[in-house]
Amino acid sequence: MDKDYTLDHAVFYTDPEGYEFTEEDNRIFNALEFDRYEQRVPMTPSEKRALRKWVAAGNSVSENPGSRYICSHGCEPPMDFLAVYRLDRELDKALKGKSKPEKERYLKEYFGYESLEEKLQKAEDQFRKLQRESYYLWMFISAQGLWEEAREFLEDNMDEPMLFEPDW
Numbered sequence: 001m002d003k004d005y006t007l008d009h010a011v012f013y014t015d016p017e018g019y020e021f022t023e024e025d026n027r028i029f030n031a032l033e034f035d036r037y038e039q040r041v042p043m044t045p046s047e048k049r050a051l052r053k054w055v056a057a058g059n060s061v062s063e064n065p066g067s068r069y070i071c072s073h074g075c076e077p078p079m080d081f082l083a084v085y086r087l088d089r090e091l092d093k094a095l096k097g098k099s100k101p102e103k104e105r106y107l108k109e110y111f112g113y114e115s116l117e118e119k120l121q122k123a124e125d126q127f128r129k130l131q132r133e134s135y136y137l138w139m140f141i142s143a144q145g146l147w148e149e150a151r152e153f154l155e156d157n158m159d160e161p162m163l164f165e166p167d168w
Contacts, residue, residue, distance in 0.1 A: 023058075030055050037061045047082060054081050069107060 012019045021029075034055045043051065055061060062080045069091050079087070091110070095103045107113075114122075141150045 026058065030058070030060050033061050041082065043082065047085060050085055051081055070111065 007025060034051070037051075038048065051061060054063075054065065059065070059081070061082070062078075064079050065081055065084055067079075067084050068088050070087075091107070094110075095106060098106060138147075138150075141147055
């Protein structure tokens with residue numbers, strides 16, 4: 001790092017919003033940020049080399065380089081360079097030797113992707129379960145001789161929203 005570099009504070013503080021950072025300002029800031037990050041975050045030698053190369057190319061350690069597998073921009077919490085790098089390495093290792101369909105299946109499972117057919121099947125299964133539950137509740141109510149009271153209660157309350165329904 002250049003020991004002679006200093007930010008021109010007088011110019012900066014006269015108009016901080018309009019101050020144009022130079023390439024040198026950004027380079028020094030990124031190098032300082034890298035030094036602090038390196039002390040704080042444990043890294044393997046290969047991770048450190050990759051991060052150093054990323055910073056030397058003019059990027060910040062907290063910038064997201066973009067993943068080969070996911071759109072990681074705008075995710076919460078934000079993914080920095082090292083998080084994306086580690087995720088891609090993990091997936092590279094897991095996908096090695098797999099065919100294209102196997103890779104697709106693995107990635108869908110890894111990221112929790114469900115097709116429309118899978119979502120519909122889950123909804124149908126939940127609906128069937130609720131139907132069975134409703135049926136057996138009515139069977140129990142009938143067996144207890146409470147059918148008339150239950151029917152009246154339903155007629156009186158059927159149009160009322162349940163707790164936590166949007167209209168409640």
